[in-house]
Amino acid sequence: MTPAKTTKNTSSLETRSFDDFAVFNSSDYREGIQGLSTLQPLYDERDDLAYVAIRQTDLKGCKWNAKEADFEEDTVHWDRVHIFRGGDREAMHCFTAPRLQIIHSSGILVIDNSITDRKGKTMNITVGDLSMDPINDAFYAEQKLAEKEKRQSKYSTRRKYLVNILTKDNELAHEVPIVLTLSSSASRSVSESLTKFYNEMDKCMSIAQNLGAAAKFTKETHAIYVFSPRFEIKRDKNNLTKQTYCYTGINSVLTPKYSDMESAQQEMFKLSLHKKDWEEAWTQQKDRFLGDYINRHSKQEAAKLAGAYGIADGVPALKPQGSITILPPALGERDETGALAGGLK
Numbered sequence: 485m486t487p488a489k490t491t492k493n494t495s496s497l498e499t500r501s502f503d504d505f506a507v508f509n510s511s512d513y514r515e516g517i518q519g520l521s522t523l524q525p526l527y528d529e530r531d532d533l534a535y536v537a538i539r540q541t542d543l544k545g546c547k548w549n550a551k552e553a554d555f556e557e558d559t560v561h562w563d564r565v566h567i568f569r570g571g572d573r574e575a576m577h578c579f580t581a582p583r584l585q586i587i588h589s590s591g592i593l594v595i596d597n598s599i600t601d602r603k604g605k606t607m608n609i610t611v612g613d614l615s616m617d618p619i620n621d622a623f624y625a626e627q628k629l630a631e632k633e634k635r636q637s638k639y640s641t642r643r644k645y646l647v648n649i650l651t652k653d654n655e656l657a658h659e660v661p662i663v664l665t666l667s668s669s670a671s672r673s674v675s676e677s678l679t680k681f682y683n684e685m686d687k688c689m690s691i692a693q694n695l696g697a698a699a700k701f702t703k704e705t706h707a708i709y710v711f712s713p714r715f716e717i718k719r720d721k722n723n724l725t726k727q728t729y730c731y732t733g734i735n736s737v738l739t740p741k742y743s744d745m746e747s748a749q750q751e752m753f754k755l756s757l758h759k760k761d762w763e764e765a766w767t768q769q770k771d772r773f774l775g776d777y778i779n780r781h782s783k784q785e786a787a788k789l790a791g792a793y794g795i796a797d798g799v800p801a802l803k804p805q806g807s808i809t810i811l812p813p814a815l816g817e818r819d820e821t822g823a824l825a826g827g828l829k
Contacts, residue, residue: 521538522538523647533580534580535578539574547660581712583651583712584647585647587648588804591804592671594639610793610799626638642666646804681709681711686700717730779802
């Protein structure tokens, strides 16, 4: 039996141009982006190392293109196998002193730890952020009540940053931004250090520009600054349990050192993106899909973790700092303390 012949219709290919597909770059044809990669703070007491790490399995999603040699010595542990508390092992790139470009910062997200799974373990569900008046009121009312009753508050906080990791030459190590997610203690450490860093960089920029007084620059300016913290294991004592707990915190941050306009200009070169990357930084800031990173990343994590680390039903879209948010409707009746009766659900 003679095999059937296959034919190719090449005539249409010869007259087509892939430029036709440029129309699909429009947001009208996009529902969003593929899964956002995660950068998380971790530590290993065996060798007293603290770092922020990205899983090898996340490298494809962020279109990673950097090599180990692209980073300064003693700033990264390449393909290190991290052992989590539950015994899971993951091969990761672990950065003890990363260079980071901050595109967006979330507000202070509020987690309701009273929402638990069947085993009684908290689901780490986000119920809003402190810019929302009902959330703010309930959070601080519960905090006061917990202090009075000498117990742990049922609410905790978290922050999420949209970042790019940079090489030692301040080049992008990947194409798609990554979500840095931080629980309360690590979040405070980073937030405080980042605020001080922005102030120092704004002063340096002012001197470099020969301005008469130190200026405060916009988020667009801050997006080109290179934030380079060195992490360490922090140890604090819980006031209620009296037990010591560990977390990944900041030991130091690279800040500009200058004495005059010329040296300030040199420091700006060291601690900022190359000019060729400025437009891309601002494009990423304006991108509406990346601007929705808090909600998309939370939804993605919840899908992977049976609902954990998601956002509670009814919570309006959470936006980066400086964005206009729609306040949620009334979330329930108040009790005599001012807290929401039954919690934030």
